[in-house]
Amino acid sequence: MINLELPQKLQNTRQMTHQLAESVFRPISRKYDRIEHCDTPEELHPVGQMAAGMRGGDGKKSGGDEVKNGANLQGIVSVEEMCWGDVGLMLSIPGQGLGNAAVQAVGTPEQKEKFGSLYCAMAITEPEAGSDSAAVQTTARLDGDEWVLNGEKIYCTAGQRCDAVVIWATLDKSQGKAAIKSFIVPRDNPGMKLVRVEDKMGLRVSDTAAFSLIECRIPYDHILGSPEIAQTEEERKKAFGGVMQTFDNTRPQVAAMALGVARAALEMTREILEKEGVAADFSKSLYNSSALEAEIYRMEADLDAARLMTWKAAWMADNGQANSKEASMCKAKAGRTGNAITLKCVELCGEAGYSEEQLLEKLARDSKIIDIFEGTQQIQQLIVARQQLGLSSSELK
Amino acid sequence: MDQDTPFDLSLTEEQRITRESMQRYARDVLREQARDADEAGALPSDFLGRAAELGLTLLPIPEAAGGAGMERSPLANMLNIEDLAWGDFSLALAMVTPRAFVNAVLDFGTEEQQRRFLEPLAREEFVPATVALMEGTATFEPSQLRTRARKTGDGYQIEGEKRLVPLGASAEQMLVVAHLEGEGPAAFVVEQGSAGLSAEEQSYMGLRAMETATVRLDGVTVPEDHRLPHFNLQRLVDLARIGTCALAVGSCQGVLDYVTPWVKDRKAFGEPIAYRQSVAFMVANINIELEAMRLLTWRAASRAEQGLDFHREAYLARVCCAEKAMEIGTNGVQLMGGHGFIRDNPVELWYRNLRSVGLLEGTAVV
Numbered sequence: 001m002i003n004l005e006l007p008q009k010l011q012n013t014r015q016m017t018h019q020l021a022e023s024v025f026r027p028i029s030r031k032y033d034r035i036e037h038c039d040t041p042e043e044l045h046p047v048g049q050m051a052a053g054m055r056g057g058d059g060k061k062s063g064g065d066e067v068k069n070g071a072n073l074q075g076i077v078s079v080e081e082m083c084w085g086d087v088g089l090m091l092s093i094p095g096q097g098l099g100n101a102a103v104q105a106v107g108t109p110e111q112k113e114k115f116g117s118l119y120c121a122m123a124i125t126e127p128e129a130g131s132d133s134a135a136v137q138t139t140a141r142l143d144g145d146e147w148v149l150n151g152e153k154i155y156c157t158a159g160q161r162c163d164a165v166v167i168w169a170t171l172d173k174s175q176g177k178a179a180i181k182s183f184i185v186p187r188d189n190p191g192m193k194l195v196r197v198e199d200k201m202g203l204r205v206s207d208t209a210a211f212s213l214i215e216c217r218i219p220y221d222h223i224l225g226s227p228e229i230a231q232t233e234e235e236r237k238k239a240f241g242g243v244m245q246t247f248d249n250t251r252p253q254v255a256a257m258a259l260g261v262a263r264a265a266l267e268m269t270r271e272i273l274e275k276e277g278v279a280a281d282f283s284k285s286l287y288n289s290s291a292l293e294a295e296i297y298r299m300e301a302d303l304d305a306a307r308l309m310t311w312k313a314a315w316m317a318d319n320g321q322a323n324s325k326e327a328s329m330c331k332a333k334a335g336r337t338g339n340a341i342t343l344k345c346v347e348l349c350g351e352a353g354y355s356e357e358q359l360l361e362k363l364a365r366d367s368k369i370i371d372i373f374e375g376t377q378q379i380q381q382l383i384v385a386r387q388q389l390g391l392s393s394s395e396l397k
Numbered sequence: 398m399d400q401d402t403p404f405d406l407s408l409t410e411e412q413r414i415t416r417e418s419m420q421r422y423a424r425d426v427l428r429e430q431a432r433d434a435d436e437a438g439a440l441p442s443d444f445l446g447r448a449a450e451l452g453l454t455l456l457p458i459p460e461a462a463g464g465a466g467m468e469r470s471p472l473a474n475m476l477n478i479e480d481l482a483w484g485d486f487s488l489a490l491a492m493v494t495p496r497a498f499v500n501a502v503l504d505f506g507t508e509e510q511q512r513r514f515l516e517p518l519a520r521e522e523f524v525p526a527t528v529a530l531m532e533g534t535a536t537f538e539p540s541q542l543r544t545r546a547r548k549t550g551d552g553y554q555i556e557g558e559k560r561l562v563p564l565g566a567s568a569e570q571m572l573v574v575a576h577l578e579g580e581g582p583a584a585f586v587v588e589q590g591s592a593g594l595s596a597e598e599q600s601y602m603g604l605r606a607m608e609t610a611t612v613r614l615d616g617v618t619v620p621e622d623h624r625l626p627h628f629n630l631q632r633l634v635d636l637a638r639i640g641t642c643a644l645a646v647g648s649c650q651g652v653l654d655y656v657t658p659w660v661k662d663r664k665a666f667g668e669p670i671a672y673r674q675s676v677a678f679m680v681a682n683i684n685i686e687l688e689a690m691r692l693l694t695w696r697a698a699s700r701a702e703q704g705l706d707f708h709r710e711a712y713l714a715r716v717c718c719a720e721k722a723m724e725i726g727t728n729g730v731q732l733m734g735g736h737g738f739i740r741d742n743p744v745e746l747w748y749r750n751l752r753s754v755g756l757l758e759g760t761a762v763v
Contacts (some may be wrong), residue, residue: 001402001409002472003703004696008400069403072749235465282712285758286719288538298720301713303413306687311686315404329685379680385677388684389661395669396677 004308007069010077017078021045021085022259029086033362035202037197040094041205047268049093070318076310078258084258087366088205089234090257092145097158098122098250099166106225115184123153123211131379133168134240136212141171147183147223148217149191154279154372157373159209160197163187166224167213175229177223178236191216202365208311226379247375248324251331252313254374258338258367259307265345265363266299272349272358295348299341306334325387332380335371342367406695406703417478419694423647427484433569434606440491445523453477454495454518454526457503462512462520465616469503471636473696474645474763478740479691482647485652486750490644490761491607494563497640497762498526499631501572505584505625514586527568529559529612530633530759538636539574539582539758544614546583552620553577553585558613563760565610566596574630576761582630583705588622603749610659633762635711636701640761641696644716645754649685649687652729656680660732673714679728686721693717698763719755726751 003206009202028043040048082090090096099120103111129135138151149169159165164186172179190216198208230239270280273292280289280296291296309330317325342364346353353360371377386396408416425449430441449455449712458464481489495518502514518524532543544557555575555742559565569589577583587594593615601609660671660680671674693714700707729744730737 001407002412002695002699003402003405004692004699005404005703005705007403025468067405067407073404121623226733247613273684282709284540285538286716288536297713297716299683301693301717304696304710305693305717308692309685309688311404312406312692315406322499325684326688329688332681333689347676377673381678381681382674383682384684385671385674388657388680389671389677391671391677395672396674397672 004311007079010069014075014081015075017055017081018084021081025082025085026088028153029089029359030356032086032089036199036204037207037371040092041089044089044093044105046270048096051093052095056232059199064269065073068318069315072177072317073253073311076252079253079256080260080263080307082170083257084264085260087257087261087370088203089281091157091203091206093159094161097120097162099162099184100165100191101250102166102224102246103184105249106182110221111184111224113222115164118160118186119158119160120224121158121165121209121249123156123159125155125167127154129217129302131376134180136168136170137173138167139173140183142179142220142227143217145220146217147220149183149185149218150214151164152195152210152212155198155208155373156211157210159211160194163313165383166193167192167299170199171227171229176236177240177377178230179241181227183218184214184222184224185213185216189216192309201368202362217323220389230253248322248327251327251374251380252310252317254370255306255330255334256311258334258370259303259310261363261367262299262306262334262338262341265342265360265367266296268360268363269348269353271343272352281383292348295344299344301335302337305336308329309333319359325384328375328380328383328387331375332377335377336379339367339371404600408476410475415473416480416574416724417643419451419477420483423481423484427481427488428651429484431488431738431746432732433604434485436442436489436740438600438605440488440608442604444488445491445525448492448613449521451492453493454499454524455484455520457496457499458515458519458722459503459511462515464515468626469500470702471710471763472698472702474500474694475694476641478640478761478763479647479650481693482644484647485606486644486648486747486753487604487606490563490604491577493640494528494607495762496566496761497527497528497637498570498572498586500636500762501528501584504632505628505634507626508626510586510622516709517569524569525564525567526570527562527564528572528574528633528637528762529565530574530637530758531559531561533558533560535567535612536660537758539584539630542574542576544573545574546577546585546741548578549618552618553583553613553624554600555585555587556620558611560599560611560755561601562596562610562612563609564605566598571576571612572625573617573748574628574633575614582628584625584628584630584633585619586617586625587614587617591619594615598600601753603746603751603753604752605749628731631708634758635697635708636762637706637759638693638715639697640763641757642690642697642711642718643763644761645718645751646687646691646694648747648751649683649690649722649725652725652744653680653683655688655730655731655743658682658751675733681734682761683725685712686717687745690714690718690721703761722751722754 099122195210230236280293313326456467460466596610697710726748
């Protein structure tokens with residue numbers, strides 16, 4: 001039955017997470033933006049322990065007949081609230097790396113047991129392979145009962161602070177996508193060297209690491225998924241598709257980050273403007289409202305639309321429906337909306353918006369990366385277009 | 398509604414079956430007749446008579462007034478409109494216009510008024526009825542109406558002009574919204590043939606298939622009991638905005654479904670134009686913004702259905718749909734290039750119809 005409101009259980013989740021964001025994240029948001037490079041902020045250790053206790057959600061039905069509001073939707077709701085507090089801090093919560101999502105998605109029971117409690121980052125991007133993740137040049141070869149990795153990885157979120165990194169590498173460059181596998185490399189492996197931690201425009205507290213892997217040896221059972229290279233076209237599609245499927249679950253999560261950041265900016269803007277007598281109370285039609293009010297209405301419409309799209313993609317995942325297109329649609333909509341809203345809010349609030357006395361300028365710096373990582377705006381549009389048009393990646397490049 | 402009701406986008410069995418039959422009607426009847434009707438500037442003869450077989454007007458009328466007494470459901474109404482508008486925007490609007498009148502009388506009238514005003518509509522054949530809200534000012538604001546009503550000894554006298562009234566000339570009954578002196582917005586049922594009531598058909602850029610009229614009220618008098626006592630202007634406007642948004646969603650889905658195979662078939666520079674990102678991304682964005690329009694509209698309708706406040710949600714749906722529907726309309730033509738500009742193709746018709754989404758008020762009340 002059509003209902004686009006959250007059930008009480010998820011409203012409680014939202015409220016609890018909001019309290020955390022408000023009491024823990026928001027007060028230290030500016031502080032860590034200035035510090036930028038540091039170990040895991042001490043304030044986040046208790047949050048990490050709490051999150052570890054809650055990980056995965058229960059995925060249980062929350063009422064109704066067959067419809068589940070499970071772990072995916074619950075995750076979305078929490079992520080938006082935490083990012084309302086601070087997106088960089090959320091990404092710095094120990095134990096909540098993207099690598100963890102990969103282990104959960106494709107790991108064997110033994111791997112989940114062994115690495116599940118670690119803080120796992122994910123390293124896909126290389127100096128010569130960004131959006132084109134099939135072009136990774138890092139190699140893996142089997143030597144006895146060990147894998148040996150060689151290559152360079154950049155833009156690895158939480159790479160500095162994590163316990164292990166999930167590294168994408170190819171078993172055979174000549175075999176393309178099908179030969180790309182992921183490997184778990186403990187952070188203290190002597191073959192994996194931290195080269196640097198990037199200085200960034202925004203999202204500063206979240207560490208972004210570069211690694212070099214030189215004859216980096218890991219045990220055989222550290223490969224995620226099958227070590228076989230698919231030989232038929234069908235198998236190849238399936239193998240790489242399996243890896244890419246992780247994104248169907250993570251893209252709505254990243255969309256939710258944009259929702260949180262944008263909502264924070266919009267609320268601050270409303271507050272500042274209300275003090276100056278701008279009400280934006282939906283009492284007049286769009287064009288009979290002031291220009292300021294009209295901007296607020298447009299932003300609220302875009303933000304709410306992006307949120308509903310994100311909820312839909314998560315709801316589909318919770319109910320076992322293929323959601324690749326919806327995941328990309330929500331990421332595209334939320335990514336660009338989040339960026340546009342935060343930038344517009346700075347402008348609407350004038351000097352106050354631009355000043356470091358407020359958080360608006362920081363939100364406008366943080367939001368940009370959300371329209372880039374986990375698939376840029378353009379990559380999402382490619383995916384949506386290919387799905388809608390029924391075209392392959394060799395037809396629609 | 399139960400507070401444990403999950404977030405859910407699945408249809409009930411009844412909704413699913415109804416959607417299928419509406420979609421079939423849209424495809425087989427509306428889409429087939431849309432172009433000729435637009436060119437003729439008139440509905441096909443007996444179009445509405447045959448459309449009445451769908452029961453859009455009859456179903457929600459209470460049994461006491463001779464109808465089927467189906468439960469009042471803004472959500473079901475919204476879905477009907479979305480599905481029909483896929484076939485044609487203006488034919489769909491014509492079909493659901495009497496129901497807008499029915500819904501307003503159900504929401505704002507007494508039981509006695511419901512029986513009296515709806516009974517004449519509870520027939521197998523189509524009986525035109527409508528809501529007249531819009532006026533001809535560029536700065537039109539529903540809460541600041543120029544049409545005035547004043548209390549007389551035993552009723553009300555109405556003076557003013559309503560514009561872009563669907564079925565405004567043929568309507569047997571019309572709900573006229575006017576500013577009642579000393580009180581504020583009020584709604585009166587005005588019957589065809591009332592002294593001082595006149596209507597003239599007016600042509601527009603789009604919506605040409607249906608009758609759209611300028612209605613003049615020169616001192617029209619109605620008895621006391623023709624005023625709907627529970628009238629709530631905001632509710633009327635918001636329910637109509639949901640309806641307008643649903644028209645936009647259905648019509649834009651039509652655009653997407655039409656251009657998708659076209660850009661794959663059309664070749665330029667030796668390959669389908671769909672292989673080019675500038676074309677493909679336009680299609681992707683139609684997809685994305687259509688999803689935005691639809692979900693905002695569904696949310697507003699779902700809140701109305703549940704009895705929750707839905708003013709903000711209807712407002713935001715309208716803001717989104719007004720902008721994005723036109724963007725989709727213009728990009729539909731753009732994707733087809735010169736072909737899109739030729740009246741053999743429907744996209745120019747959809748373009749002209751979709752321009753109305755940003756300005757329509759008070760029609761298609763769900």
